[in-house]
Amino acid sequence: MLRDDSNKYLPLTESTCYIMLTLIEPLHGYAVMRKVEEISKGTVRVGPGTLYGAFTLLEKEELIVKVKEENRRKSYVLTPKGKNVLMNQIKRLEIMTRNGLSVIDML
Amino acid sequence: MAENTIRKIKWFWPWQDEQEEAWLRSMSQKGWHLSLVGLLGIYRFRAGEPRDYVYRLDYQTFPKKDKQEYQQLFRDAGWEYIGEMSALQYFRKEVKEEEPLEIFTDVESKIAKYKRILPFLWLFWIILIVVSPIGISIDNPYPWWGAIQAIQVFVLLIWLFFTYVIIKLMLRIRQLKRL
Numbered sequence: 001m002l003r004d005d006s007n008k009y010l011p012l013t014e015s016t017c018y019i020m021l022t023l024i025e026p027l028h029g030y031a032v033m034r035k036v037e038e039i040s041k042g043t044v045r046v047g048p049g050t051l052y053g054a055f056t057l058l059e060k061e062e063l064i065v066k067v068k069e070e071n072r073r074k075s076y077v078l079t080p081k082g083k084n085v086l087m088n089q090i091k092r093l094e095i096m097t098r099n100g101l102s103v104i105d106m107l
Numbered sequence: 108m109a110e111n112t113i114r115k116i117k118w119f120w121p122w123q124d125e126q127e128e129a130w131l132r133s134m135s136q137k138g139w140h141l142s143l144v145g146l147l148g149i150y151r152f153r154a155g156e157p158r159d160y161v162y163r164l165d166y167q168t169f170p171k172k173d174k175q176e177y178q179q180l181f182r183d184a185g186w187e188y189i190g191e192m193s194a195l196q197y198f199r200k201e202v203k204e205e206e207p208l209e210i211f212t213d214v215e216s217k218i219a220k221y222k223r224i225l226p227f228l229w230l231f232w233i234i235l236i237v238v239s240p241i242g243i244s245i246d247n248p249y250p251w252w253g254a255i256q257a258i259q260v261f262v263l264l265i266w267l268f269f270t271y272v273i274i275k276l277m278l279r280i281r282q283l284k285r286l
Contacts, residue, residue, distance in 0.1 A: 015215075033184060046183070
């Protein structure tokens with residue numbers, strides 16, 4: 001059984017979290033940028049500098065892996081380790097959202 | 108040099124990237140578009156129609172193959188690659204409505220950029236410390252002892268320079284973290 005060390009990556013930044021969410025399927029850089037904007041309903045935009053840095057870091061930590069390379073575009077997808085980290089992040093966010101919503105009712 | 112190009116020498120510290128970007132933009136607005144960056148603050152501009160280009164700088168070192176993919180990603184996002192000066196990567200894009208004008212879209216990745224510069228500065232800083240005490244043995248009546256001393260003063264000055272750059276860069280990172 002793998003030791004769960006995903007806590008050391010948490011909390012993820014908003015950009016990193018969205019980038020990982022899009023990588024549930026293999027995508028190359030620019031496709032990730034467009035999809036993040038789409039699924040966040042325009043609240044989050046990821047610039048190429050931010051994205052390249054995130055790719056480098058996530059690949060080094062083996063949270064994503066390169067699956068394809070064509071026309072100088074690399075495609076990445078989440079690894080099992082990456083999925084686990086993302087799942088734990090979402091759980092944390094869910095707790096926070098629930099806390100937030102209960103306070104909003106009192107405002 | 109062709110008539111329609113000019114060369115300018117200007118010094119920007121590593122933490123002054125935003126000032127450098129603003130200066131390049133103002134040059135383009137005057138019709139001078141950056142065409143090449145050379146060593147140590149030498150910029151070449153080509154004359155053209157005045158245009159509103161924003162310039163953005165990244166700091167990256169990588170093998171040639173990764174570099175092509177890196178440039179492709181920026182091209183896909185609408186950025187034109189201009190060149191590189193000691194690992195500083197220069198990009199530009201014409202200002203249009205609805206076009207994102209930042210390559211770093213959060214504070215964390217901006218801090219990460221400055222942090223990529225630091226290891227190189229530390230490396231020089233340490234090398235200079237190791238090199239500096241050479242020849243300090245006082246009663247050395249070598250005829251070229253004066254020359255050694257002169258070199259030592261020189262090394263010390265460069266070391267102070269690097270210390271200054273490291274401290275200023277770390278302060279800039281702290282300033283960003285407070286945002």
